[in-house]
Amino acid sequence: MKLPRIGIVKTYEILPSVPVKNVTISKGGDNWYISFKYDECQPKPPTKKRAVIGVDVGINALATCSDGTKFANVKAYKQAKKQLTRYQRRLNKKEPASKNRAKAVKKLAKAHKKADATPRRLTAQGNAHQAVADIRAEALHKVTTWLAKNHSTIVIEDLKVSGMLKNHKLASAIADCGFYEFKRQLSYKCEWYGNELVIADRFYPSSQLCSHCGQKHKMPLYKRIYECGNCGFEADRDFNAAVNLENYVDK
Known part of the structure; x- marks a missing residue:
């Protein structure tokens, strides 16, 4: 995928060879995602059971x-609630604008991503504006x-x-x-x-x-x-x- 000002980046999954309508780049935790739109012929509806x-x-x-x-x-959030609470406490103890706080933010964002829960405190800080479900x-x-x-x-x-x-x-x-x-x-x-x-x-x-x-x-x-x-x-x-x-x- 060729991005403006950045150049060629490799994607985890193979992309279809089709003309792309538009591209959206987003970040969840410390991972980057590319989503795009393209025209596709509607497949024949499958036989209903x-x-x-x-x-x-x-x-x-x-x-x-x-x-x-x-x-x-x-029950994704319930299963990871203890881990999320633990990471949130660690984050609260870090000094503002410190490197350790930035690391703690990444760990919490990763945990939220896995649990499919929107990290509201991180959203307010602008560090993880969207948790991927x-x-x-x-x-x-x-x-x-x-x-x-x-x-x-x-x-x-x-x-x-x-x-x-x-x-x-x-x-x-x-x-x-x-x-x-x-x-x-x-x-x-x-x-x-x-x-x-x-x-x-x-x-x-x-x-x-x-x-x-x-x-x-x-x-x-x-x-x-x-x-x-x-x-x-x-x-x-x-x-x-x-x-x-x-x-x-x-x-």
Whole structure:
């Protein structure tokens, strides 16, 4: 890749031989990244394995599908939280504008990059303006690509993430799941593969309805098994919600 004033730089991955529209260079931690746009012929949409699928996103499982498929939540930030706290304390003890502080900033930026958490204090200092979503983005891309490639219609809930984050007990876990990014990726991938993305009404009680008989029951968060008092149907609450979302298109 030939850059203005810098010259030729080698990239980690092989770049396609196509005319480039524009190039963006960014830095995450102490690594540099090049992203670029180019025109590509749209590939023929793959054959769909299932017409309609409902997807319930959550904290325990990132995505539970109405066909029984489950995708685990990687919880990238939670796994690296202790290491991040340790690096942040070391940074706070360093003298301002010192070489040791600069080294500590790099170490913290690397840890944030791996944990897919935006380093807010570093952002304010201008040392790491953007953390690259490595772990979380990879998990989200796998789920959303699988959904878009194999299903004609995908039904998800219209989650109000900003309102959910007001719950201080669950805010960290919710932020670690990347619900907004899940919806964003699914939106543009459905356009790529010629699918329909259906967003169920925010007040649709997918977790409270029995997917077998349609009876409505209250479901507090601590209850993980849905038990219908009307027909005796029992199922995992997330799977029951996913089936209700699949049935949403018929309503």
